[in-house]
Amino acid sequence: MFKAIVSADTLGAALDSVGVLVDECKIRLEDEALTIRAVDPANVGMVDLELSANAFESYETDGGVIGVNLDRLDDIVGMADSGQLVHLELDEETRKLHISLDGLEYTLALIDPDSIRQEPDLPDLDLASEVVIEGADIDRSVTAADMVSDHIALGVDPDAEQFYVDAEGDTDDVHLELGREDLIDLTPGEARSLFSLDYLKDMNKAIDTDAEVTMELGEEFPIKMHFGFAEGDGHVTFMLAPRIQSE
Amino acid sequence: MRLDEYVDDLDRDESVELRRLAEEKSYAVTEYIDDARTRFDETLSGETLVGSTAPSVFVGRSSYPRVSAGLLAPVGDEDDAADYATTGTWYEKGYGIDDVFERRTGLLNSTRRSNVDVHDVWDGFVGTQREVAIADRPVDVELGLEDRPGFALDGSLEDIAAPRGPRVGADTARVTENPSVPRAIEKTLSDDDWRATGAMTYLYRRGLDVYEINNVLSVGALGRGENRRLVPTRWSITAVDDTIGQYLHGTIRNAPTIDRTLVWHTEYMGNEYWVVAAPGEWEFELLELKAPGSIWNPDPNGRLYTAADSEGYEGRTEYVEETSGAYYAARLGVLEALAERDRQAKVFVIRHATEGYWAPVGVWQIRESIRDAVDGEAAVAESFHGAVRELVPRLPVSMSTLRRTSTLAAGIQSDLSAFGGGVGP
Numbered sequence: 086m087f088k089a090i091v092s093a094d095t096l097g098a099a100l101d102s103v104g105v106l107v108d109e110c111k112i113r114l115e116d117e118a119l120t121i122r123a124v125d126p127a128n129v130g131m132v133d134l135e136l137s138a139n140a141f142e143s144y145e146t147d148g149g150v151i152g153v154n155l156d157r158l159d160d161i162v163g164m165a166d167s168g169q170l171v172h173l174e175l176d177e178e179t180r181k182l183h184i185s186l187d188g189l190e191y192t193l194a195l196i197d198p199d200s201i202r203q204e205p206d207l208p209d210l211d212l213a214s215e216v217v218i219e220g221a222d223i224d225r226s227v228t229a230a231d232m233v234s235d236h237i238a239l240g241v242d243p244d245a246e247q248f249y250v251d252a253e254g255d256t257d258d259v260h261l262e263l264g265r266e267d268l269i270d271l272t273p274g275e276a277r278s279l280f281s282l283d284y285l286k287d288m289n290k291a292i293d294t295d296a297e298v299t300m301e302l303g304e305e306f307p308i309k310m311h312f313g314f315a316e317g318d319g320h321v322t323f324m325l326a327p328r329i330q331s332e
Numbered sequence: 333m334r335l336d337e338y339v340d341d342l343d344r345d346e347s348v349e350l351r352r353l354a355e356e357k358s359y360a361v362t363e364y365i366d367d368a369r370t371r372f373d374e375t376l377s378g379e380t381l382v383g384s385t386a387p388s389v390f391v392g393r394s395s396y397p398r399v400s401a402g403l404l405a406p407v408g409d410e411d412d413a414a415d416y417a418t419t420g421t422w423y424e425k426g427y428g429i430d431d432v433f434e435r436r437t438g439l440l441n442s443t444r445r446s447n448v449d450v451h452d453v454w455d456g457f458v459g460t461q462r463e464v465a466i467a468d469r470p471v472d473v474e475l476g477l478e479d480r481p482g483f484a485l486d487g488s489l490e491d492i493a494a495p496r497g498p499r500v501g502a503d504t505a506r507v508t509e510n511p512s513v514p515r516a517i518e519k520t521l522s523d524d525d526w527r528a529t530g531a532m533t534y535l536y537r538r539g540l541d542v543y544e545i546n547n548v549l550s551v552g553a554l555g556r557g558e559n560r561r562l563v564p565t566r567w568s569i570t571a572v573d574d575t576i577g578q579y580l581h582g583t584i585r586n587a588p589t590i591d592r593t594l595v596w597h598t599e600y601m602g603n604e605y606w607v608v609a610a611p612g613e614w615e616f617e618l619l620e621l622k623a624p625g626s627i628w629n630p631d632p633n634g635r636l637y638t639a640a641d642s643e644g645y646e647g648r649t650e651y652v653e654e655t656s657g658a659y660y661a662a663r664l665g666v667l668e669a670l671a672e673r674d675r676q677a678k679v680f681v682i683r684h685a686t687e688g689y690w691a692p693v694g695v696w697q698i699r700e701s702i703r704d705a706v707d708g709e710a711a712v713a714e715s716f717h718g719a720v721r722e723l724v725p726r727l728p729v730s731m732s733t734l735r736r737t738s739t740l741a742a743g744i745q746s747d748l749s750a751f752g753g754g755v756g757p
Contacts, residue, residue: 127613127645128747128754208753235642235739249440253736255638279743307751324753328743332715 087114087149087175090142093165093186095315099136099160102291102314102321104129104155112153114146114175118332124205131205131282133322140318142170151175151182152196158184161191208324212301212309213274214241216248218263220296220312226250226261227289231282233257236328238303241276248300252282269297276302278327288323305329335595335722338711352696364430368437368498372480375408380477383508385410387417389461389471391550393564401461401551401562402443403473403505406498409438413470417641419543423700429601432693436558442475442502444537448561450552458562460550464713466521467511476504516540521553526557532572534577542664543696566657569695573660580667581647584614587670590677594710595719601703602688606723607666607705608680610716613637613747615678617642617668617740618659621728625687632687636728642739658683661695678716680740684727716744 103110104122110123117138124131138144165171165186172185182193229235233254241248248268252259265271292298292312301309310323376382390402406416408621415421415441422432444457464471478501513521516538520531531554533723535545548671550568563571589611596607619640625632639654652659662681670676681702713719720741724731734741 124748124754128744128749129645129745131748131754203755205748205754206752208748208751210751210753236742253742255736281644281745307748307753324748324750326746326751326754329746330717330743332717 086177087146087151087173089119089146090143091140091144091173092142092171093162093169093171094167095136095140095319096158096171097162097165098291098314099134099319100155100159102134102288102323103132103276105287105291106132107165107202108156109152109154109196109201111201111204112151114144114149114151116148119144122204122207124202125284126202128205129281129326130288131207131277131324133207133324135320136315137318137320140315149175151180151261152198152200152201153182153193154196158182158193161186161193164189208307210301210303210306210309212276212303212306214243214248214276214302215270215272215274216241216268216299216300216302218248218268218299218300219294220292222261222263222267222296223292223298223310224289224294226259227282227285229259229261231286233259236279236280236284237282237285237302238277239308241271241273241275241302243273243275246271246273275304276306278305278308279330280308280325280327284325288325291321291323303330333711335711335713335719338595338597347718350736354562364434367434371408371438372440372498376477376480378702381474382407382477383472383474384408384440385413385470386473387413387463387549388439389465389547389565390443391562391564392443392566393566395445396564397448397561398445399448399562399564401446402441402499403461403464403475403502404439404441405473405475406435407440407742417470417543418552418694420541420696420700420703422696423704425599429689429691433626433691436497439497441497441499442477442505443499444502444505446562448552448563450562451557451560457502457505460507462535462551462553463507463511465547466513466517466553467501468514469512471507471511472509474504474506475502477502497729505614514538514540514544517544517548517553520548524555524557524560526556527552528559528657529578531555532575536576536579542569542572542576542699545576568716570657570660573657573664573695573699574651577660577664577667578647580664580671583671584667584674584676585645587676588699589613590673590675593713593716593719595713595723596705596708596710598701598705598708601693601697602690603687603697603701604684604686605701605705605725606680606684607702608664608682608713608716608719608723609706609710610679610719610744611676612676612678612744613645614647614676615642615644615740615745616663616681617679617738618662618681618683619734619741620656620658620683620685622685623687623728626685626689627692629687638729638733638737640738644745657695658698661699662702665699666706668703669706678740678744680716680720680738682723682727716740 106125108236113120119136141145154280154331174183184191234252250261296312298312383403386403386405388404392400593610622629622637624634629637640700641652641655
C-alpha cells in the first residue's frame with residue numbers, strides 16, 4: 086500500500102536529481118521516507134536521494150519497491166502548476182501508479198523492479214577536503230568551463246585556504262578561486278580531481294542556485310556533493326568518479 | 333615486445349618510408365591525367381554511345397536534393413574494372429597515393445541530375461545506377477554520353493590534388509548483362525518495411541564489407557519505402573561507418589575489459605597512426621595532427637593543425653565537430669577488433685598526417701590502416717598515461733598541448749567500482 090500527497094515542486098525536484106543520471110529507477114517506499122539510489126550505466130555518476138515523509142502533505146505506506154520510468158513520471162508531474170498538489174496511489178493488483186493533479190488522472194504502468202539496474206553501493210570515501218559552496222558558484226564554474234573544455238579540475242589549496250576550478254581548452258582557459266570569505270565553509274586538505282563536464286553539467290541542472298552544497302574532494306578521488314531541497318525535508322548526494330590523469 | 337623496443341624498430345623503417353613518399357610526391361599526376369585523356373579519346377573516338385563495365389557508383393552532394401547520380405567506369409580498361417572500385421583491397425595491395433590517383437583519374441564518371449527521391453525507380457539512368465550498386469561484381473553497361481569528358485583539374489590545390497576522375501554528362505545508361513545480386517542485398521531490397529540502420533547491420537553480419545553496404549545505401553536501396561533516396565557518397569560512407577560502429581559498440585557494452593595497456597603503430601600514405609588501448613569501460617578518441625604541407629593544412633610554413641573528438645561509454649548522439657568521417661572510420665576499425673575478441677577498452681587513436689600526405693584519397697585509408705594496425709602484434713605498456721608519455725617524443729606536439737587538445741590524454745574516466753561504490757564489476 087502506498088498513498089501520498091505531495092507538492093509538484095517537491096516531487097519534481099526529487100525526480101530531476103535522479104533523472105539527470107538514469108531513465109528508470111527503483112523507488113523504495115519506506116516508513117519514514119521515500120528513497121532512491123541509482124547509478125548511470127557507465128557506473129560513473131550516482132545519486133542517493135531521500136525524501137522524508139515530512140515533505141509530503143500526507144504519506145502512508147506499508148513498504149515495498151516500485152520501478153518507474155522517470156521521463157514519463159517527470160512529464161506528468163511537469164504538467165502541474167507550481168504549488169499544486171499531486172496525489173499518488175499505488176494499485177498493488179495491476180502494478181500501476183495512479184497520479185492525479187487537479188482532476189487530471191494519469192495511470193502510470195510501473196516497471197518490474199527486478200528488470201532495473203541493481204542499486205549501487207555507496208563508496209566509503211575518506212575525503213580530505215570539504216567545501217560548502219553556493220549552487221550559483223557551481224553553476225558559473227560549470228558554465229564557464231564548458232565554454233573551453235569538456236572536463237574540469239576541482240581542487241583545494243590548503244595553504245592558500247582556497248577552493249579552485251580549472252579548465253583548459255585548446256586555446257582558452259578558465260580559472261576561479263574562492264577563499265574562505267567567498268565560501269560558506271571550508272575544511273582545507275590536499276585535493277585535486279578532474280571531472281567530466283558532461284556529468285557535472287547534468288548534476289548542476291538539479292542544483293538550485295541558492296542551494297547550499299557541501300562538496301567533499303580528494304586527490305583523484307570521486308567528488309561527493311550533498312544538498313537539501315524541500316525546505317530540508319529532501320536530501321540528495323551526488324557522487325562522480327574522476328577522470329584519472331596520473332596512470 | 334616492450335614499447336621502447338617496438339619504437340626503436342620503427343625508426344629504421346621510417347627513413348625508407350620517407351624516401352618513398354618523396355618519390356611519390358613527384359607529380360606523376362600529370363602523366364596519369366594525360367594517359368587517361370588519351371585512353372578516353374581513343375575509346376570514345378567521337379562516339380556518344382559507349383560500352384563499358386561499371387564497378388561502382390557515385391552520388392554528388394552539391395545542389396541536394398537534385399544531385400548528380402554517377403556511374404563510374406574505366407572506359408578503355410574494362411578488364412581491370414574491379415580494381416577501380418575503392419575497397420580494402422587497395423590497402424592489401426599496398427597502393428600508394430599515386431596508385432589511387434591512377435585509378436581515380438582513369439574512372440569516367442558519367443552523370444545525370446536526379447532528384448534524390450527514388451523510392452521505386454528501377455528504369456532509366458538512376459535504375460541502371462542502382463543495378464550497378466547492388467551487383468556483386470562490375471556490370472556491363474552502355475552509356476549515352478552528352479559530350480566529351482572534361483578534366484576539371486585546373487584551379488585550386490584541392491582540385492588538382494583530389495584524385496578524382498573526369499566527368500561527363502550522360503543522357504542514358506542501360507545494363508547490357510544480367511547482373512547477379514547477393515541474396516542478402518536482395519532481402520534488404522525487397523523488404524521496404526525494414527529500417528535502414530537494421531538493414532545495414534544485417535548486411536554487415538552477412539559478411540558484406542562497408543564498401544558494398546555503402547554502395548547499396550547510396551543508391552537508396554535500403555530502408556523503409558518512403559525513406560529510400562539517393563544518399564551522397566560522402567554522407568553514406570560516414571553513415572555506414574557510424575551505423576556499423578554503433579552496432580559493434582552495442583555488442584561489447586557488457587564485455588570484459590582488456591587486461592593490459594596495448595599500443596600499435598602503423599604508417600600508410602604519409603599518415604602515421606598510434607593506437608593505445610587501456611583497460612576499462614569503452615571510451616574512444618580520435619586525435620588528428622595535420623602537419624603543415626599536408627593536404628588539409630596546405631601552407632608549408634603554417635602551424636600544426638589539431639582536431640579531436642571523443643565519446644564515453646554510452647557512445648555519441650551527435651555528429652562529431654572536428655574530425656568528420658575520419659572519426660567513424662577509425663572507430664569502426666577499433667570496434668571490429670574489440671568485438672572480435674569480445675573485449676572492451678579505452679582506445680586512443682592518434683593520426684599524424686605528415687606532409688607526405690599530399691592528396692586526400694578518402695577515409696578508406698584511415699579505416700584500413702586502423703584495421704590492419706590493431707590486427708598486428710601490440711607492444712605492452714605499463715599504463716595508459718605511461719604509454720602516452722612515451723609517445724609524445726614521437727609526435728609533433730608537446731605533452732601540455734596534447735592534454736589541452738585530447739580528452740583522454742587529459743584524463744581517462746574511472747568508474748565508481750574502483751572506489752568501492754557503484755554496481756560491482
